[in-house]
Amino acid sequence: MIQINETKNKSIMIRKTLYRIRAPKRKGKNNAVLATILFLLIGIILGLFAKWLDNLALDDTIWWQRIAETLDLGNFFSEIAVWLLAALLIAVFSRSMFRAAWNVFAFFSGMCAAYHIYTILFSGFNPASYMLIWYGITLLSPILAVICWYARGSGSVPILLDSVIFAVLLLACFGMGFFYITFKGILYCLVFVSAGVALYKSPKQLLISLPIGVVLAFLLSPVWPFR
Secondary structure (H helix, E strand, O other): HHHHHHHHHHHHHHHHHHHHOOOOOOOOOOHHHHHHHHHHHHHHHHHHHHHHHHHOHHHHOOHHHHHHHHOOOOHHOOOOHHHHHHHHHHHHHHOOHHHEEEEEEEEHHHHHHHHHHHHHHHHHHOHHHHHHHHHHHHHHHHHHHHHHHHHOOOOOHHHHHHHHHHHHHHHEEEEEOOOOOOOOOHHHHHHHHHHHHOOOOHHHHHHHHHHHHHHHHHHHHHHHOOO
């Protein structure tokens, strides 16, 4: 009985600690289910769009295709930066850590499945080994979504989480090594700035977390797998 009470007290203390970082907002169950379905559909649509754009034979005599070629949209939507931003936005603006986990998982599931099926049906091959990486990210996405959700909270823990997120986004949006950083394109810069706006809480938070993130990015650059 004493052990049960101790476990219960520890659970209450953990919950209170998490609530001090960021407290969830209550919302009807039906609305939460509809939101998850919506993010699943958005993921499917964007997955189809990304693969369609990747397969598109661009004609620079057509104005919108000339813009797509100039911005290199096909490669942009095939890389991880824009998907990290989408997941971050979904997570930080969800009403609770559980909704963040479900919403981001639904988004990645829809995106990966649509991209994979489109490739098999219309591109004539099965990128199984490549998609395993993305399915792995999908399985990890609920945990990463919870981390991102708490990064929008208050206190020292969110500042540390912000630093890690900034480091990952720097590696995704710029070419980085131990002693250099290179510009990949305007769209990647917009992704990074948008992420910074989404995570922004105060000048103090930004002035602490961003420099730490830069240092972490340089340290992690040798093992960054998405190049």
